[in-house]
Amino acid sequence: xxxxxxxxxxxxxxxxxxxxxxxxxxxxxxxxxxxxxxxxxxxxxxxxxxxxxxxxxxxxxxxxxxxxxxxxxxxxxxxxxxxxxxxxxxxxxxxxxxxxxxxxxxxxxxxxxxxxxxxxxxxxxxxxxxxxxxxxxxxxxxxxxxxxxxxxxxxxxxxxxxxxxxxxxxxxxxxxxxxxxxxxxxxxxxxxxxxxxxxxxxxxxxxxxxxxxxxxxxxxxxxxxxxxxxxxxxxxxxxxxxxxxxxxxxxxxxxxxxxxxxxxxxxxxxxxxxxxxxxxxxxxxxxxxxxxxxxxxxxxxxxxxxxxxxxxxxxxxxxxxxxxxxxxxxxxxxxxxxxxxxxxxxxxxxxxxxxxxxxxxxxxxxxxxxxxxxxxxxxxxxxxxxxxxxxxxxxxxxxxxxxxxxxxxxxxxxxxxxxxxxxxxxxxxxxxxxxxxxxxxxxxxxxxxxxxxxxxxxxxxxxxxxxxxxxxxxxxxxxxxxxxxxxxxxxxxxxxxxxxxxxxxxxxxxxxxxxxxxxxxxxxxxxxxxxxxxxxxxxxxxxxxxxxxxxxxxxxxxxxxxxxxxxxxxxxxxxxxxxxxxxxxxxxxxxxxxxxxxxxxxxxxxxxxxxxxxxxxxxxxxxxxxxx
Amino acid sequence: xxxxxxxxxxxxxxxxxxxxxxxxxxxxxxxxxxxxxxxxxxxxxxxxxxxxxxxxxxxxxxxxxxxxxxxxxxxxxxxxxxxxxxxxxxxxxxxxxxxxxxxxxxxxx
Numbered sequence: 001x002x003x004x005x006x007x008x009x010x011x012x013x014x015x016x017x018x019x020x021x022x023x024x025x026x027x028x029x030x031x032x033x034x035x036x037x038x039x040x041x042x043x044x045x046x047x048x049x050x051x052x053x054x055x056x057x058x059x060x061x062x063x064x065x066x067x068x069x070x071x072x073x074x075x076x077x078x079x080x081x082x083x084x085x086x087x088x089x090x091x092x093x094x095x096x097x098x099x100x101x102x103x104x105x106x107x108x109x110x111x112x113x114x115x116x117x118x119x120x121x122x123x124x125x126x127x128x129x130x131x132x133x134x135x136x137x138x139x140x141x142x143x144x145x146x147x148x149x150x151x152x153x154x155x156x157x158x159x160x161x162x163x164x165x166x167x168x169x170x171x172x173x174x175x176x177x178x179x180x181x182x183x184x185x186x187x188x189x190x191x192x193x194x195x196x197x198x199x200x201x202x203x204x205x206x207x208x209x210x211x212x213x214x215x216x217x218x219x220x221x222x223x224x225x226x227x228x229x230x231x232x233x234x235x236x237x238x239x240x241x242x243x244x245x246x247x248x249x250x251x252x253x254x255x256x257x258x259x260x261x262x263x264x265x266x267x268x269x270x271x272x273x274x275x276x277x278x279x280x281x282x283x284x285x286x287x288x289x290x291x292x293x294x295x296x297x298x299x300x301x302x303x304x305x306x307x308x309x310x311x312x313x314x315x316x317x318x319x320x321x322x323x324x325x326x327x328x329x330x331x332x333x334x335x336x337x338x339x340x341x342x343x344x345x346x347x348x349x350x351x352x353x354x355x356x357x358x359x360x361x362x363x364x365x366x367x368x369x370x371x372x373x374x375x376x377x378x379x380x381x382x383x384x385x386x387x388x389x390x391x392x393x394x395x396x397x398x399x400x401x402x403x404x405x406x407x408x409x410x411x412x413x414x415x416x417x418x419x420x421x422x423x424x425x426x427x428x429x430x431x432x433x434x435x436x437x438x439x440x441x442x443x444x445x446x447x448x449x450x451x452x453x454x455x456x457x458x459x460x461x462x463x464x465x466x467x468x469x470x471x472x473x474x475x476x477x478x479x480x481x482x483x484x485x486x487x488x489x490x491x492x493x494x495x496x497x498x499x500x501x502x503x504x505x506x507x508x509x510x511x512x513x514x515x516x517x518x519x520x521x522x523x524x525x526x527x528x529x530x531x532x533x534x535x536x537x538x539x540x541x542x543x544x545x546x547x548x549x550x551x552x553x554x555x556x557x558x559x560x561x562x563x564x565x566x567x568x569x570x571x572x573x574x575x576x577x578x579x580x581x582x583x584x585x586x587x588x589x590x591x592x593x594x595x596x597x598x599x600x601x602x603x604x605x606x607x608x609x610x611x612x613x614x615x616x617x618x619x620x621x622x623x624x625x626x627x628x
Numbered sequence: 629x630x631x632x633x634x635x636x637x638x639x640x641x642x643x644x645x646x647x648x649x650x651x652x653x654x655x656x657x658x659x660x661x662x663x664x665x666x667x668x669x670x671x672x673x674x675x676x677x678x679x680x681x682x683x684x685x686x687x688x689x690x691x692x693x694x695x696x697x698x699x700x701x702x703x704x705x706x707x708x709x710x711x712x713x714x715x716x717x718x719x720x721x722x723x724x725x726x727x728x729x730x731x732x733x734x735x736x737x
Contacts, residue, residue, distance in 0.1 A: 605730075605732070606729065606730065613646055
């Protein structure tokens with residue numbers, strides 16, 4: 001299939017969205033499921049065919065222009081798609097993982113009524129469409145359209161059960177947080193237009209080296225502000241844990257295939273700009289590292305199974321930004337890929353557990369589930385091992401690549417990163433042990449209800465588990481086997497060169513072994529500590545601070561929401577009393593004067609004529625006596 | 629004869645006309661007063677045109693002709709107006725058996 005037919009990839013989900021959205025009242029549930037998942041599957045097949053073209057050696061990226069989009073003066077923005085190694089890799093992740101999540105949803109959401117079921121699938125399809133647009137766009141404007149699209153869809157899906165006020169609030173929070181970041185992105189685009197007179201990737205990156213470093217720093221920092229919103233970094237990360245309000249497959253979609261990886265993609269795509277601005281790189285690395293650490297500490301004390309996973313996503317995203325900040329773009333993209341597999345796996349596994357528990361999400365009331373759910377148990381364990389960074393599972397390789405690059409840049413980064421990795425291993429095995437090991441702690445009814453999930457749920461789990469287990473071998477580090485980094489070689493035309501480790505091979509192997517042994521030890525420690533006596537007590541002391549998420553939400557409430565609320569109340573007062581007063585006063589004045597003037601219309605012709613004559617006389621007098 | 633006399637006469641006629649329109653209630657008399665005002669203006673136009681002609685006749689042979697032309701215009705318009713107006717008054721009389729204008733104040737509503 002030729003690269004020109006790339007437009008099929010986003011259009012197919014769009015068609016699915018339109019059909020499911022427009023005919024939601026007449027389609028049966030099975031038909032909705034087939035349309036919703038089928039369009040994504042087709043899109044995945046097209047992506048695979050295009051991948052076949054792109055992976056040929058010597059393919060150097062192509063821009064497929066569909067039509068003119070905006071032409072204003074000298075600025076011309078075509079509706080064009082960028083087909084190269086990076087975007088194709090993302091296409092595969094989005095449509096592949098996206099399809100598995102759609103398949104899973106057909107079973108998970110089966111209890112919804114048909115119109116709502118179709119509404120759900122239409123949102124999912126629109127979500128995938130927006131993300132594909134974001135990844136495929138050949139300029140920042142198309143990217144921005146997709147960027148806004150995923151923001152909208154996350155709002156719609158988080159608030160899918162909109163009858164619950166709290167869920168609606170979570171949706172609004174996600175949307176507003178994203179809007180704050182989007183503003184930064186938008187200003188960055190304006191700066192780019194002023195500086196380069198263009199927003200297409202090709203032109204901006206070609207002329208980047210001639211721009212002043214100050215301007216570039218401003219552009220890259222503002223782009224990063226956009227990325228902190230979309231990819232949930234400090235200070236705009238608080239929406240992501242709240243986004244758990246949506247159905248579980250939606251969380252999987254947001255966390256793995258779409259949405260949060262947008263920021264990583266955008267920075268990896270514009271790595272040319274970031275390479276020129278060391279200041280921004282430092283900011284990105286530090287923010288990423290802090291986010292990783294902060295979120296990992298919070299995850300230690302959460303008891304909601306989805307909240308733990310949410311904070312682990314924030315933490316893993318922090319890793320990716322650390323990778324971007326230290327220049328390990330391949331490593332970051334590699335981690336996006338492995339993370340997509342194991343995080344989708346973990347969320348879908350959690351969904352399977354929640355399904356079996358009849359909607360219960362608190363892991364203090366679970367326990368011992370491996371007896372009832374062997375497939376979920378096994379796949380979930382693989383996910384945990386992968387995210388904990390235990391070789392040879394995928395998380396180890398991608399995390400190690402980032403950590404090695406961080407070590408080369410600054411050993412402090414490495415130290416904090418390693419510590420965070422250990423925290424990750426700890427809370428993941430706390431989660432696993434509390435949920436699957438020990439005795440069942442729920443009610444008798446729940447115990448009676450426990451069952452393994454149907455095959456539409458277990459098949460995606462098995463596929464994702466297989467991917468999470470082996471995907472790491474795509475990026476075997478140079479130190480272990482020369483010339484084995486398949487992903488690095490594949491991405492080289494876009495991101496530039498095999499990832500060169502500036503650390504001696506001996507040191508790197510040492511670091512790797514250290515990380516692997518410590519992660520395994522921490523995992524075993526957590527497992528043995530929580531498998532028989534899970535941590536059920538209410539946290540106290542420092543644990544309480546962690547359980548309350550460092551009180552960040554409360555802090556934001558106090559320093560941003562409250563003052564804004566007060567200002568709003570003041571403005572309401574001004575609006576109601578002063579502005580409305582003026583407007584109503586004008587109206588009342590006109591009414592009053594017209595009531596008085598109406599008396600002149602008596603119907604007596606004589607009166608009218610008299611007025612006319614008086615008027616003429618006045619004009620005469622004015623003409624005669626007023627000096628010009 | 630100086631032009632002042634013509635002007636005085638015309639102003640006097642005009643004022644009589646205005647006063648008549650303002651004070652009388654009989655539609656026909658109001659009508660006649662309007663004619664009076666029109667003719668006062670006619671008189672002025674003719675007088676000015678004549679005097680103007682005297683002042684300029686040496687250089688411009690057709691000076692003052694436009695003033696006299698206007699008079700004919702006004703006469704024609706007045707004739708048309710009279711015919712329409714009288715017709716209105718006749719209809720008014722047929723409908724109300726009166727030609728008192730104050731009786732016809734229903735335009736108010």
